[in-house]
Amino acid sequence: LGLGATRPKAVLVGPMGVGKSTVGQLLAERLGIGYRDTDDDIVREQGRTIAEIFADEGEPGFRAIEKRAVRRALAEHEGVLALGGGAILDADTRAALAGLRVVCLSMDVEEAVRRAGLNAARPLLAVNAHERWQELMEARRHLYAEVARVVVATDGRSPEEVTQAVLDSL
Ligand code: S3P
Numbered sequence: 001l002g003l004g005a006t007r008p009k010a011v012l013v014g015p016m017g018v019g020k021s022t023v024g025q026l027l028a029e030r031l032g033i034g035y036r037d038t039d040d041d042i043v044r045e046q047g048r049t050i051a052e053i054f055a056d057e058g059e060p061g062f063r064a065i066e067k068r069a070v071r072r073a074l075a076e077h078e079g080v081l082a083l084g085g086g087a088i089l090d091a092d093t094r095a096a097l098a099g100l101r102v103v104c105l106s107m108d109v110e111e112a113v114r115r116a117g118l119n120a121a122r123p124l125l126a127v128n129a130h131e132r133w134q135e136l137m138e139a140r141r142h143l144y145a146e147v148a149r150v151v152v153a154t155d156g157r158s159p160e161e162v163t164q165a166v167l168d169s170l
Helices: 020-031 038-046 050-076 091-096 109-116 129-147 159-169
Strands: 010-013 035-037 080-082 102-106 150-153
Touching: 010 020, 020 035, 020 080, 020 159, 035 038, 038 050, 038 080, 050 091, 091 129, 102 129, 102 159, 109 129, 150 159
Parallel strands: 010 080, 010 102, 035 080, 102 150
Antiparallel strands: none
16 A cells, blocks of 8 residues: 555545545554544534534634644645545635645535535535536636545545545556
8 A cells, every 4th residue: 555654644625425435434443544634623622513613603704614624634644635625715824735645536426415415414405406516616716626636536436446546556
């Protein structure tokens, strides 16, 4: 595998609902290392859900909290780290990912809306899921490509299959 001294061992990025948490946990199990998720860190630290933070402070407030959480996780965590889907919007965060094993999970629009569109826990897609998704991906596609060392497509694959593909890519 050639897992060297970089920390964390792998960073998962990609749109919400693509399976970063599921695959990240399986990947960590297979590697015998820990799993961490910046959304979970934020919810624990804030004592509020992501939807509540968006409602209270708007997206800019959430992004500021997220930026700090990502910085801390990158500095502390040596296992598999999953970032929230929008973390790569921040230029400093993208710079901090340079040189790390960043794996982007991808999926097509239909799959995305099916998996995440009707999920109230994801405030960005609560209304007009299909259109909002197209906009999000147009705005973000190049940012995922900029930070990712590899892109693993998840369409039609089980979490176990995606995890194996990620392992093969490391
Ligand atoms: C977001 C993705 C979510 C969460 C928040 C915003 C985004 O994380 O951070 O709802 O902007 O794509 P997941 O990708 O873990 O769902």
